[in-house]
Amino acid sequence: MRSSPSETSRSFIVFVHEPSFNPFPHSASVALPAPEQLPPVHSHSFWHTGQRLLSGICLSLALVLLVAVAAGVVPLLMGWRPFVVVSGSMEPTIHTGAVALTRPVSSQELQVGDVIAYNPRGDAALPVIHRIVALSDRNGTRFVTTRGDANHAEDAEVALPPQALQVMGSIPLVGFAVYSAAQSLGTLLLIWIPLLLLAGLWLKDQIVRLGFAWRRTERTGA
Numbered sequence: 001m002r003s004s005p006s007e008t009s010r011s012f013i014v015f016v017h018e019p020s021f022n023p024f025p026h027s028a029s030v031a032l033p034a035p036e037q038l039p040p041v042h043s044h045s046f047w048h049t050g051q052r053l054l055s056g057i058c059l060s061l062a063l064v065l066l067v068a069v070a071a072g073v074v075p076l077l078m079g080w081r082p083f084v085v086v087s088g089s090m091e092p093t094i095h096t097g098a099v100a101l102t103r104p105v106s107s108q109e110l111q112v113g114d115v116i117a118y119n120p121r122g123d124a125a126l127p128v129i130h131r132i133v134a135l136s137d138r139n140g141t142r143f144v145t146t147r148g149d150a151n152h153a154e155d156a157e158v159a160l161p162p163q164a165l166q167v168m169g170s171i172p173l174v175g176f177a178v179y180s181a182a183q184s185l186g187t188l189l190l191i192w193i194p195l196l197l198l199a200g201l202w203l204k205d206q207i208v209r210l211g212f213a214w215r216r217t218e219r220t221g222a
Helices: 045-077 174-182 184-221
Strands: 081-084 099-106 115-118 128-138 141-147 163-171
Touching: 099 115, 115 141
Parallel strands: none
Antiparallel strands: 081 099, 099 163, 115 128, 115 163, 128 141
């Protein structure tokens, strides 16, 4: 039987796989590490970072609260009285938000240039902290005229009691924390919320430790 021209001219292409053949003879080989040699993947790294950040915020708030309490309590133990400065009339000597520390002294010891805290009127809600610019004695009573360092006008003359309050120094910015802690919202933000967050972090750590101990006990028993 004669084959057709198309059958006799048909060719076949055979692909042969040679394991030793390397199309890139000069390329460097890279050895991949075994699965057990790979570093562990920390799936909870984001949680740990957030936990550390939250702990830092709580500790910072606790530190601010501690300084505020110390500024209010320590002077009282020394017989001094702290006052929160709510205005800028004594700038730049005493800044707004500072805690002014005063000690009781005899009004006869005061001199021009001293800074005192006094009530300008009997019904005054807050004392005035200003510098003495003039003083006089009449009938055994000391009268003083004061002015704030940032003010241009002098205050009205007032009569001082036998014992006055002289400002000995100030602590900047602490007054903001003291004033805020005295308010309902400040108490919530500076005291209760940090305490609840710290308690939550402590409880979470205890649960994690109990989980590790339970898994270790299971492995040992197995």
